[in-house]
Amino acid sequence: MTDLTATAYHGHAHATPVGTVRLDYEGRFLRRKVLSLTDGRALLVDLPKTTSLDHGGVLVTSEGEIAIEAAPEPLLEITAPDLTRIAWHVGNRHTPCQIESGRLLIQPDHVIADMLARLGATAREVLEPFTPEGGAYGHGRTHSHDHGHSAHNHAH
Incomplete structure (x- = not known):
């Protein structure tokens, strides 16, 4: 009840x-x-x-x-000398991202973390609330291109 x-x-x-x-x-x-x-x-x-x-x-x-x-959850804190460039690469992969002055927060993803390290970024594990940016039109979620359990239609 x-x-x-x-x-x-x-x-x-x-x-x-x-x-x-x-x-x-x-x-x-x-x-x-x-x-x-x-x-x-x-x-x-x-x-x-x-x-x-x-x-x-x-x-x-x-x-x-x-x-x-x-609620706090496991995240990756991303820092880099050229954070704008790193943010572009994260966004280009449609990865939900919390953008702050001096850092980005993303959900743990070893493939993205490895790519960002090769681009000069540093990733460290943190436990914090995750409030990523919304969709491009001011509402909704940014969806990754993972077509597993939460597949979506690209005809937005």
Whole structure:
């Protein structure tokens, strides 16, 4: 049995949240799923379509809003003397990337890390929340070209 049901999502809070859910990057892409709030209550998420939930966004329930927090997860911190050039190579591979002043954060990928090392970058493992840039038109996810379990159509 669930304590709450969320049927809508907003990109920012409108009121003081009545609960919080912490999810990693993959966990923030869903349509229907039971989640555990930080206080132990169960939340059924039942959205009309699969949605990318952003850190700072909220799920809407009849009891109020549930805050979404990005949970720490294993990432690669990328630094380099010419970070702009490295960012271009990461983006050229459609790899989700969090861009900050002086560093990039990506999900662990030994092939990308090896390529970036050959280009003069340094990669180190970190455990941090992951909030990569959205899609080119200001919403949605950047999808990799991995056609495994999350294949997508290139006719956007």
